[in-house]
Amino acid sequence: MKYRRFGKTELRLPILTFGAMQVPVPEDENKAAETTRCAIQAGINHIETAQGYGTSEERLGRILKDYRREDLIITTKIGPVATRDEMWKRIETSLNRLQMTSIENLDIHGINTYAGLELTLRKGGCMEAVREAIDQKVVGHIGFSGHASCEVILATLNTGEFESVNLHYYYFFQRNLPAIRRAAELDMGILIISPSDKGGLLYRPPDKLKELAAPFTPIELNHRWLLNQPEITTLTVGCTYASEWEDHLLVGDRDGLLTPEEMAALKRWNEQYKTLGDSYCSVCGDCLPCPEKIHIPEVLRLRNLTRGFDMLEYGQYRYKMFENAGDWYPGRRASNCTECGDCLPRCPLHLEIPKLLSETHDLLWEGVDGQRRWA
Numbered sequence: 001m002k003y004r005r006f007g008k009t010e011l012r013l014p015i016l017t018f019g020a021m022q023v024p025v026p027e028d029e030n031k032a033a034e035t036t037r038c039a040i041q042a043g044i045n046h047i048e049t050a051q052g053y054g055t056s057e058e059r060l061g062r063i064l065k066d067y068r069r070e071d072l073i074i075t076t077k078i079g080p081v082a083t084r085d086e087m088w089k090r091i092e093t094s095l096n097r098l099q100m101t102s103i104e105n106l107d108i109h110g111i112n113t114y115a116g117l118e119l120t121l122r123k124g125g126c127m128e129a130v131r132e133a134i135d136q137k138v139v140g141h142i143g144f145s146g147h148a149s150c151e152v153i154l155a156t157l158n159t160g161e162f163e164s165v166n167l168h169y170y171y172f173f174q175r176n177l178p179a180i181r182r183a184a185e186l187d188m189g190i191l192i193i194s195p196s197d198k199g200g201l202l203y204r205p206p207d208k209l210k211e212l213a214a215p216f217t218p219i220e221l222n223h224r225w226l227l228n229q230p231e232i233t234t235l236t237v238g239c240t241y242a243s244e245w246e247d248h249l250l251v252g253d254r255d256g257l258l259t260p261e262e263m264a265a266l267k268r269w270n271e272q273y274k275t276l277g278d279s280y281c282s283v284c285g286d287c288l289p290c291p292e293k294i295h296i297p298e299v300l301r302l303r304n305l306t307r308g309f310d311m312l313e314y315g316q317y318r319y320k321m322f323e324n325a326g327d328w329y330p331g332r333r334a335s336n337c338t339e340c341g342d343c344l345p346r347c348p349l350h351l352e353i354p355k356l357l358s359e360t361h362d363l364l365w366e367g368v369d370g371q372r373r374w375a
């Protein structure tokens, strides 16, 4: 396993992190322990969880007792709260669940709006407890996760309050590139959220995506594309069962520049967008705001992937989160378009946005409510 410096925290993290959101899933706790053991034996000694991930912290607390604490780097995440005292209670809850007296890294979970940022930074609020916890060596470092607009992530980065950021950024979703660049300028650690799931359901890829990636797997190619960017510290991988590690571990020791074969495969992915012809959306965002609060670029990104790469299951998975995940996945479903035309003059590609939105809704909406999955 290769390791990278986690920005100004000076921690050395493996380029793959074990994201423990799925740790509560196997009924048999031994299965979760096996998944964890497989990660740690491969050198993945950074384990990332959250207070909101069901019984993840408790299970980890039991499982990790079998390992030397000094060999592990633990991150947990706690959502913004209004008061110092409440934050202290939450920190203590996480430590009790994890059966630990300290953790190396704490993230404020989900600073997704300006209101969330204001709540986080409020005088006498949660950052006061975090600073005290750092002074008392209960917490090593402070970061945050941002799941919504790049603007809010940039505003949070620019406060200078945090040492690392946890965000969405993948080959198939590059809107947060400005945040990656800014975090690197600020010498912050950068952790990529769930590249195989949120980045395209790449562990269940359609044939077209597999063929275009061959001889690499889509997981492998996306990981390599990410890790070719030196600003990125680590990719969080949320395996449920030990057997799922195989594809991910293909890149654990490959930290170098992209090979000609990898570049050729990525070029095939890039070229595939051309098959969309003049219905391709560059996801630039210039068409916003929409008075009906439709997240036009995100809807049309899902259309690009469904039409261009046969990523229907991923498109449906993300589309059903509109109106179901609050600030974690903002925007209303495309069926709310009134054809008012406000967005049309703003689109540099002159796309017929209402028509494409209607088509995408018909393509992706399954008529069932989506379940919030921490976006």
Ligand code: SF4
Binding pocket: 289, 290, 291, 292, 293, 294, 296, 336, 337, 338, 339, 340, 341, 342, 343, 344, 353, 354, 357
């Ligand atoms: S035409 Fe539809 S998508 Fe465009 S701004 Fe109006 S309601 Fe929004």
Ligand code: SF4
Binding pocket: 280, 281, 282, 283, 284, 285, 286, 287, 288, 296, 297, 300, 346, 347, 348, 349, 350, 351, 353
């Ligand atoms: S302005 Fe046009 S190209 Fe840009 S995100 Fe909106 S629809 Fe897509």
